[in-house]
Amino acid sequence: MIRITDIPNLEGYGVFVDDIDFRTLTRDQWIDLGKLSMQKLVMIIRNTGLNQRSFRQVMKKWGKDRLNFSATLFAKYPSAQGDIKKLIASPELTAEDRDYIKEYFRVGGGAIGGKSHTGMIRVSGKKVNGKPIGMFAEGELLWHSNESGDLAFTPAVALLGVESMTNSATGFMVTTPYYNSVSDSFRSELDEMVLIHNFVPGRINPGLNSPQDNLMYKNMCPDADTEIPLVIQSPAGIKGLHYSFNTVTGIKGMSNLEAKKVLEEVRKGLNPYTYDYWWENNDDLLIFDNSIVQHRRLGDTTNRLCLRYQFDYTYLQYKVAKKPYIPYFQEPYVERYKSKMNMIGEMLKHEGGSLPVFV
Numbered sequence: 001m002i003r004i005t006d007i008p009n010l011e012g013y014g015v016f017v018d019d020i021d022f023r024t025l026t027r028d029q030w031i032d033l034g035k036l037s038m039q040k041l042v043m044i045i046r047n048t049g050l051n052q053r054s055f056r057q058v059m060k061k062w063g064k065d066r067l068n069f070s071a072t073l074f075a076k077y078p079s080a081q082g083d084i085k086k087l088i089a090s091p092e093l094t095a096e097d098r099d100y101i102k103e104y105f106r107v108g109g110g111a112i113g114g115k116s117h118t119g120m121i122r123v124s125g126k127k128v129n130g131k132p133i134g135m136f137a138e139g140e141l142l143w144h145s146n147e148s149g150d151l152a153f154t155p156a157v158a159l160l161g162v163e164s165m166t167n168s169a170t171g172f173m174v175t176t177p178y179y180n181s182v183s184d185s186f187r188s189e190l191d192e193m194v195l196i197h198n199f200v201p202g203r204i205n206p207g208l209n210s211p212q213d214n215l216m217y218k219n220m221c222p223d224a225d226t227e228i229p230l231v232i233q234s235p236a237g238i239k240g241l242h243y244s245f246n247t248v249t250g251i252k253g254m255s256n257l258e259a260k261k262v263l264e265e266v267r268k269g270l271n272p273y274t275y276d277y278w279w280e281n282n283d284d285l286l287i288f289d290n291s292i293v294q295h296r297r298l299g300d301t302t303n304r305l306c307l308r309y310q311f312d313y314t315y316l317q318y319k320v321a322k323k324p325y326i327p328y329f330q331e332p333y334v335e336r337y338k339s340k341m342n343m344i345g346e347m348l349k350h351e352g353g354s355l356p357v358f359v
Contacts, residue, residue, distance in 0.1 A: 002029075007042060009275045011177040013238075013293075014042035022049060022058065034062040034316045037156075038236040041289040042172045047281045048160070055160040055285070055307060056120060063314035065120075066154045068147055069219050070104070071347040073097060082347060107134050120309050123159070125301035134305065141297035143173060144204045145290050146310060148244030149197030149221025151228055151333065152340040155235050155325065157295075158287045158309040161279055165306060168299035171276040175241035175292045178269045179231065190266075191329075193230040195243065196250040197221050203246040221247045232291060232327040235313050236320050240292030241266070242327070291327055 007014030017033065037043040050058065059065075073087075074080060076097075080087035087093060088101065107121045124134030147153035159170065179187065199221040230251075232242045243266060251259040276298055277286065288295060290310070317325055328334045 004036070007044065007172075007275050007277075009273060010042060010172065010174050011273060013040055013174040013176060014172065014275065015040045015044070017043060017045040018047070020045060020048065022054065027061065030058060030061060031316070031319070034313070035320050037062075037287050038234070038289075038313060038316060038320045039238075041174055041176075041234065041238065041293050042275075043287045044277055045285040045287070048283045048285045050160055050283055050285060052120075052160075052162070052307060055158075056309065059158050059309045059311060062316055063156065063311040065309055065311050066344070067219065067310060068150050068152060068154060068344060069100075069222055071344040072222070073100070074347045075343055120307045122305060123308050124305040126163070126303050126305050140299075141295075142204055142246065143171075143244075143294045143296045144220075144246040145242075145244040145294050147219055147290070148242070149199065149223075149226045149228070149247035150219075151226065151337055152344060153290060153327075154310045154312060155289065155291050155327075156287070156311050156313060157290050158285065158311065160307045160309075161282045161284050161305075162307060163282060163305040164303040165279040165282045165284070168297060168301060168304055169276040169278040170286055171274060171296040171298060172288060173270055173274045173294040173296075175243065175270060175273070175294075176238055177273045178266075179240050182269070190241070191231045193262075194227050194252040194333075195230050195248050196252060197226040197228055197244075197247040198224055198249045199247060200249065227252055227333070229328055229330060229333055231329070233329070234289050234291045234327075235317055235325045238292065241270075242292060243267075243270075244294060 002020050003016075003018040005016045005018070006012065007016060015036065033043070074082050077087055077090060077092055079092070080090055084101070088098070104121075122134030124132060126133050145153070146157055179190065182190070204220075228242060230241055230243060231239060233239050243263075245267065248263065250256060251262060254262070276296075278299070313320070313325070317323075326334060326337060328337055
């Protein structure tokens, strides 16, 4: 029988799942776990028995994979019609965008057994011919959320361990308990705040190399001085803070000194609501919210290999929230979000020889 227990320090916003057997698990049971994952924000499934292929198969039942910059890249080059071969052959493609595509495919899922599996990238310290095969090859990763400076960030992430995981940890910071703990007056102030986001090299993985810096800025915060409200909601309708330390550089309408003081106070308040999970098995599966939860990496990354699947709750959203996901409460951010999601949705319709996000 599946056992579900609370993760320490997260105030009810995280669960361990144990004694799960994917060979006998029914579709309804997996969908129920997906709904629980949305409601709990962080889910750690230990000792899964999953491999690269089965990982993608089970996650696709919850939602479609998405990587925003890949979609916006094709919107930039409409003549390619969502076809990566046409895009690479296009004389319009800039050198910077060509380098991005090369770097993206270098870290794309498919290293195991030489087979390609779409919708995933490798996060790995393993090297082939002296070159790392995945993103974030070495060192610790500081607190961050993916696509944090993108108004239409992808709301969920799954990490499956593959090799040499047990000397490392993935940490989680939930923001809802802090938001609920502050005074009504300060909570009202937080509700009105709009943060300014910029890509700052080294804020996630100090010492990142130039090609990976290029890939990271395209995905984390492709546009300078992006405005995103601080208080948003998760896909399940849970209010919290979209405060990703890696891209936030200020608060709209505040001086740098004022903003620094406020952000430091918030950051200090978030510190108690963290948990670092030291991987117990190479095939553990970590699934977590990417809207109001931050994550980090600690420990030894030598030969470490995990697979990342970034996704929407495509097949669960209406089951849990009964409505489409819109993170924001105020204009003009609601309409800006809808506009960008419409553009991404148009690009997601493309099929064929495209980046993995479109398959």
